[in-house]
Amino acid sequence: MSDLVVLGFDGTGTADEVLTKLRSLQVQHLVDLEDACVVVRDDTGKTQIKQSVNLTAIGASSGASTGALLGALAGLLLLNPLAGMAIGGLAGAGMGALSGSLADFGINDSFIKEMGEKVPNNTSALFLLVKNSTPDKVLPEIEPFNPRVVQTSLSNEQEEKLRAAIEKAQSEQA
Numbered sequence: 001m002s003d004l005v006v007l008g009f010d011g012t013g014t015a016d017e018v019l020t021k022l023r024s025l026q027v028q029h030l031v032d033l034e035d036a037c038v039v040v041r042d043d044t045g046k047t048q049i050k051q052s053v054n055l056t057a058i059g060a061s062s063g064a065s066t067g068a069l070l071g072a073l074a075g076l077l078l079l080n081p082l083a084g085m086a087i088g089g090l091a092g093a094g095m096g097a098l099s100g101s102l103a104d105f106g107i108n109d110s111f112i113k114e115m116g117e118k119v120p121n122n123t124s125a126l127f128l129l130v131k132n133s134t135p136d137k138v139l140p141e142i143e144p145f146n147p148r149v150v151q152t153s154l155s156n157e158q159e160e161k162l163r164a165a166i167e168k169a170q171s172e173q174a
Helices: 014-029 055-076 081-102 108-114 134-144 154-172
Strands: 001-010 031-043 047-051 123-133 148-152
Touching: 001 014, 014 031, 014 123, 014 134, 047 108, 047 134, 055 081, 081 108, 148 154
Parallel strands: none
Antiparallel strands: 001 123, 001 148, 031 047, 031 123
């Protein structure tokens, strides 16, 4: 089961930087992210949500390939497989994009919007759905960004350990 961790940061670009850092750690198999989302609130209070998984694009690409295959098979019956493949691909891409845009994957969108309204102006937040991690190697990598634990789905004991590890690393930097 994955754990939800919401971290707050000073500055509007900091959450993006941390996500980039975590993606590099993911390549090293130090953290396994199921989903991630960045919420940025500018100085006027406008909130911007950046999803890391574009479900519309994924749906369109898978729909196009499935539609093209089915269209080619139908085209064989009508003695025109290329036209069938083209028409099937276009129809499949449209249907796939529609289904992808309606799907909700990973972190609940309404939860992100609700929490995003609580992010202070000129700051950012990073929503992470973590499958697995190596905290003793991951935390030192994100400490320079001065994260604040906003909310987690961890047990009280685990959340307290996370807060203590972040505070300890920040005090060692000072």
